[in-house]
Amino acid sequence: MKNYRKLKPISAISLSIFFIFFVCTLAFGIIRSIPSEYNIPVGDEYSLQTRFPLSFSMDSDDIDNILEINQAKNITSTLLTKKSIFQLKTLKKGTADLQLKILGLIPYKTVKVNVVSKIQVIPGGESVGVKLNTDGVLVVGVSEITDDNGRSYNLASNSGIKIGDTLVAINDIKINNASHVSEIVKASKGKELNLTMKRDKREFKANISPVKAEQDGQYKLGLWVRDKTAGVGTLSFFHPISGKFGALGHAITDVDTGALLSVKDGEIIKSRVVSIEQGKRGKPGEIRGVFYETSNPVGKIEKNTQLGVYGELFADIAGINNKNTMPIAYQHEIQEGPAYILTTLDNNKIEKFDIEITKINFQTKPEGKSMVIKVTDKTLLEKTGGIVQGMSGSPIIQNGKVVGAVTHVLVNDPTKGYGIFIEWMISESGINDKN
Structure with missing residues (x-):
């Protein structure tokens, strides 16, 4: 009997610890599905749903000036499956913090609610030609130079220059293109040159004395450089108020080095699809296009980033100015399930093709690979095999x-x-509340 009495308080403590552990484990599983930040347009309403043991509460003194929160209803079958729905109504632009609490007492997570302006864009889908001129020249190869005495020099390696670096200036003279580099090196007559290089946005200096090559008697640095690139992609959106556009959804990189190309200037050119190579397992397909009316670009490219290319359209393309605008959705509004894309195939007409959003990766900062999609449209599968190069930038539409x-x-x-x-693309484009 004595041993039994001693075990009772120990059992109570054990049960308490187990209950706390169970509640925290349950809460953690639910919290992972709740984003840390919401962007909700002003004037909209949005329902937040959670379940036992979590609930939302307002901690900010001025939250009522930005939004209202009301517990709309409870959906209860048992305590452990009890669901609570909280209704948010946005009143004016600003930021408010909601506290997610365990059992209504223990603060566990802060959820930020940004009340933002409503943004409407014209969805793209047009095939466009993209021409970029780099800021400086990109080093795409290095080589040894043999002088007339038979001695070999690897100037790039000795100076710490690598493939993928950008040559910005020589002797503080800004480089315009590859021909400009050749002119400066030739005029040096072998005198030491001070090179300004850039690697991953960091500048560094390299001093190199050009070598007179045995092969042709020309002074050289042993650098192979490129100053421009061109390709075909898809327009993602056009914002008629500001004239800004976004395309591709990913960076334009050098085909040989994989380095992001730093843009000096660039153009959007009208493009026509001429053929499609089907995608197969292990071998991506490709949409091939040709530029036309190259002397009359329809837009200028202002920046090339990891999230796409952006700039301004100053001429109509495929009648885009006559199309209707559509609101953008923020990530918390997106659902796993049916959607569609707009893209241009070999008939040079924008078409709608069904897809399914199979996974959503909630993100707190701009980055790619936000969601996983799967092509379900039989026509698109027959024509392309799925997603192919050149389709990048095709807008994804869901629920209008x-x-x-x-x-x-x-x-x-x-x-x-x-x-x-x-x-993320809207933010990168520079569209804001004033546009």
Whole structure:
């Protein structure tokens, strides 16, 4: 009997610890499905749903000036399956913090609610030609130089220059293009040159004395450089108020080095699809296009980033000015399930093709691969095998809103790929409350 009495308080403590552990484990599982930040347009309402043991509360003194929160209803079958719905109504632009609490007492997570302006864009889908001139020249190769005495020099290696670096200036003279580099090196007559290089946005200096090559008697640095590139992609959106556009949803990189190309200037050119190579397992397909009316670009490219290319359209393309605008969706509005993309194939007409959003990766900062998509449209599968190169930037539409854009294909399964949230592209484009 004595041993039994001693065990009772120990059992109570054990049960308490187990209950706390169980509640925290249950809470953690629920919290992972709740984003840390919401962007909700002013004037909209949105329902937040959670379940036992979590609930939302307002901690900020001025939250009522920005939004209202009301517990709409409880859906209860048992305590452990009890669901609570909280209704948010946005009143004016600003930011408010909601506290997610365990059992209504223990603060566990702060959820930020940004009340933002409503943004409407014209979804794209047009095939466009992209021409870029780099800021400086990109080093795409290095080589040894043999002088007339038979001695070999590897100037790049000795100076710490690598493939993928950008040559910005020589002797503080800003480089315009590859020909400009050749002119300066030739005029040096072998005198030491001070090179300004850039690597991953960091500048560094390199001093190199050009070598007179035995082969042709010309002074050289042993650097192979490139100053421009061109390709075909898809327009993601056009914002008629500001004239800004976004395309591709990913960076334009050098085909040989994979380095992001730093843009000096660039153009959007009208493009026509001429052929399609079907995507197969292990081998991405490709939409091939040609530029036309190259002397009359329809837009200028202002920046090339990891999230796409952006700039301004100053001429109509495929009648885009006559199309209707559509609101953008923020990530918390996107759902797993049916959606569609707009893209241009070999008939040079924008068409709608069904897809499914199979996974959503909630993100707190701009980055690609926001969601996983799968092509379900039989016509598109027959024509392309799924997602192919050149389709990048095709807008993704769900529930009457632009939710994102196609970015990459999964090489081992061309029916699947990634999409980027449209909110990241809008932010990158420079569209804001004043536009």
